[in-house]
Amino acid sequence: MIPPSRPWSESREAWRSLDDWGLDVGYTWDHLTHRTVPGRWLAEGWATVAAAAASTSRVDVGVLVASAALRRPVALARLAATVDDVSDGRMVLGFGAGVPTEGGADTGRVPEFGELSRLFHDTVDGLEAVWRGDTEWQGRELSFTGIETLPLPPGRRPPHLMLAAHGPRGLDLVARKADGWSTYGGPQSRDLTGDDYWAEVTRQRDRLVAACETHDRDPATVRMSLLVGFGHLRPLASVEAYVDAVGRATQIGFTELAVYWPDADPSSSLHADPEVLREGVARLRA
Numbered sequence: 001m002i003p004p005s006r007p008w009s010e011s012r013e014a015w016r017s018l019d020d021w022g023l024d025v026g027y028t029w030d031h032l033t034h035r036t037v038p039g040r041w042l043a044e045g046w047a048t049v050a051a052a053a054a055s056t057s058r059v060d061v062g063v064l065v066a067s068a069a070l071r072r073p074v075a076l077a078r079l080a081a082t083v084d085d086v087s088d089g090r091m092v093l094g095f096g097a098g099v100p101t102e103g104g105a106d107t108g109r110v111p112e113f114g115e116l117s118r119l120f121h122d123t124v125d126g127l128e129a130v131w132r133g134d135t136e137w138q139g140r141e142l143s144f145t146g147i148e149t150l151p152l153p154p155g156r157r158p159p160h161l162m163l164a165a166h167g168p169r170g171l172d173l174v175a176r177k178a179d180g181w182s183t184y185g186g187p188q189s190r191d192l193t194g195d196d197y198w199a200e201v202t203r204q205r206d207r208l209v210a211a212c213e214t215h216d217r218d219p220a221t222v223r224m225s226l227l228v229g230f231g232h233l234r235p236l237a238s239v240e241a242y243v244d245a246v247g248r249a250t251q252i253g254f255t256e257l258a259v260y261w262p263d264a265d266p267s268s269s270l271h272a273d274p275e276v277l278r279e280g281v282a283r284l285r286a
Contacts, residue, residue, distance in 0.1 A: 001025045001064060001227065002261040003034070003270075011043075012260050013058040015052045018059045021278050022226065024053060025092060027064035027258060030071070032105040036269055038140050046079050053087035064182060064227065064258065067098025068119040072167060073126025073137075074144050075148035081152050084280050094182055095127075096164030117169070119209045124163065125179055131158040131171065162225060163248040165186045168211075173210035175176055180223035180256075197233055201226060202252050209253075223255040229270065236272035241278035 002014050018026045030045035045063050053061045061083065066076060084091035097113070097120035105108040111119075129144075131139035131152070136145040142251070152158065162180030165171050166187070174181045186193070190199045205224065214221040226249050228235045232282040235245040236259055249257045262272035 001029075001231075001258050002052075003023065003038045003263075004028050004048040005040050006043055007041070008043070008048070011048065012051070015055050015059075015061075015148060017274070017278070019056045021058060021281050022111045025060035025062065025256065025258070026056070027062050027092070027094065028052065028068040030063045032070070032102055035078055043236055046083070049059045050086055053083050054091065056087075057088075060092050060160075061087050062092030062160075062162070063094050064092075064194065064225075065094035065096040065098075065100050065162070066124050067096065067109060068116050069098035069100070069102035071095075071123065072142060072144075073123050073130055073146065076123065077127055077130040080159045081156065085153045085156060089156070091159040092180070093159045095124070096182070097170075097234050105261045107212060115142075121169070121173060124161075124173060127161070129248070130178065160223070165208075168207070171208050172207060174222065175217055178222065180225060181208055182225045182258075184227040184230045194234045195269065197231070198248055198252070201249075205253050219253075223256060225258055226254045227258040229260045234272075234279075235261055236276045239276055239280045239283060242276060243283055246280075246284060259286045270283050 002011060003271065004011060015026055028045050028048050034042065049063055080091055080093040082108040097116040100110045100113065100116065118141050122141040125139050126137055126144065127214050128144055133151055135147045137143060162182050163170070163178040164182040165174050165175045166183060181231045183204050185197065185201045186204060189197055192200055208222070209219045212222065228245055235242050242259070246257050259277070260270045262274045262277060265271060
């Protein structure tokens with residue numbers, strides 16, 4: 001996870017390191033503001049991931065995650081399909097309900113969580129309609145009409161859709177419609193450390209498995225991504241901490257572990273030594 005909080009001349013080198021060091025996927029934010037980078041530059045996420053797609057050749061690239069507070073089905077589908085085309089099929093479309101502050105930053109109106117949840121579900125249905133090639137569609141909250149263009153470049157499939165979800169309705173939506181699932185453990189995990197954190201993450205994963213089984217879906221068909229480092233867990237405190245985090249996530253059943261790119265600012269909550277990540281990946285690859 002490389003937040004777009006640096007000039008591109010610096011961020012480009014971080015993205016290229018993902019290719020060089022042997023990581024599998026790189027993400028960036030889709031935020032207008034964020035409490036972890038107050039007083040700092042924050043670039044536009046989709047422009048950043050498009051530049052990253054053109055600057056890399058191997059890693060998957062994506063947003064973690066696009067926000068229902070900001071994005072609507074047709075425009076979101078067009079953004080994702082464009083980056084997928086630029087990356088030659090390496091795009092991961094992460095999508096979630098988002099946070100109310102995004103709505104405030106965009107329009108001055110701060111939506112309630114319930115409204116964001118409804119928009120999230122409706123936008124997923126709308127994306128499905130776009131990918132089908134529908135020219136018009138009516139959802140509960142959103143709609144589109146008069147689409148005269150193709151939903152995808154010729155010969156392309158829809159990008160990998162990874163939904164961020166923590167509650168029962170969101171996990172049910174993942175089980176029914178997503179290629180992948182993203183979690184950081186949910187709001188209740190932010191203050192947890194050690195075994196307590198991993199126990200909560202295990203409960204989250206078990207709930208998704210149960211949702212898949214309800215819909216007769218094999219959970220192994222869902223790419224399960226865990227983002228660590230947002231709360232108290234510090235996976236880049238040392239090489240051993242990183243290797244341990246990967247091992248524990250794998251043991252639980254996750255297929256992907258995402259960590260924040262080490263921030264060079266010592267005052268940042270995401271501060272770490274890039275060499276820890278490079279050496280950790282090298283050890284796992286070996």
